[in-house]
Amino acid sequence: MKHWLISFALLLCAQSAVADIVVTTRTLRPGDLISESDLGIKAGERTDSYDRMRDVVGQEARVALYPNRPIHFDQIGPPALVDRNQIVSLRYSGKSLMITTDGRSLERGGIGDRVRIMNLSSRTTLFGIVQADGSVAVTQ
The missing domain is CATH 3.90.1210.10 (Antifreeze-like/N-acetylneuraminic acid synthase C-terminal domain)
Structure with a gap:
């Protein structure tokens, strides 16, 4: 059994x-x-x-x-907040430093997505996380 x-x-x-x-x-x-x-x-x-x-x-x-x-x-x-080639606000926060500038998104992305972006001033390609307000928090 x-x-x-x-x-x-x-x-x-x-x-x-x-x-x-x-x-x-x-x-x-x-x-x-x-x-x-x-x-x-x-x-x-x-x-x-x-x-x-x-x-x-x-x-x-x-x-x-x-x-x-x-x-x-x-x-x-999540729905995309940032489209490819869109001008976005880039934000970098350090210990006691905050930098804000404009950049161009090289990819589409929704809240929390990691996207490639280009700093318009220096033409440097960076990575960042799309925020709820459509800005991108620079991570690298």
Whole structure:
């Protein structure tokens, strides 16, 4: 009897976890904002896919999303606040030093994204983190 229970438990663990996953109801292009009407729920494997619609609504598609396919974690992100070639405010904060200047974004990015930027004064390429106000906090 014990061997049967152990075999049954191992069989259950070996099967893929089937749960509700979030899918799109229409094709979304990169840069499209995702609304609730673009989404549906479907039974499927939940490995690296969203399972709650509220986690997806308001996000931006980073790649093309096709109908009835799961939305993976790396396929969407926060909406871009900074576009490529946009002039942005650069801010650097040190121990007792604060520098603010203008720069040109070399990449698109949303809140918290690391982007390459060019300091317009020195033409130096830097890296920074996009802030909620659309400025970029220089990290390097």
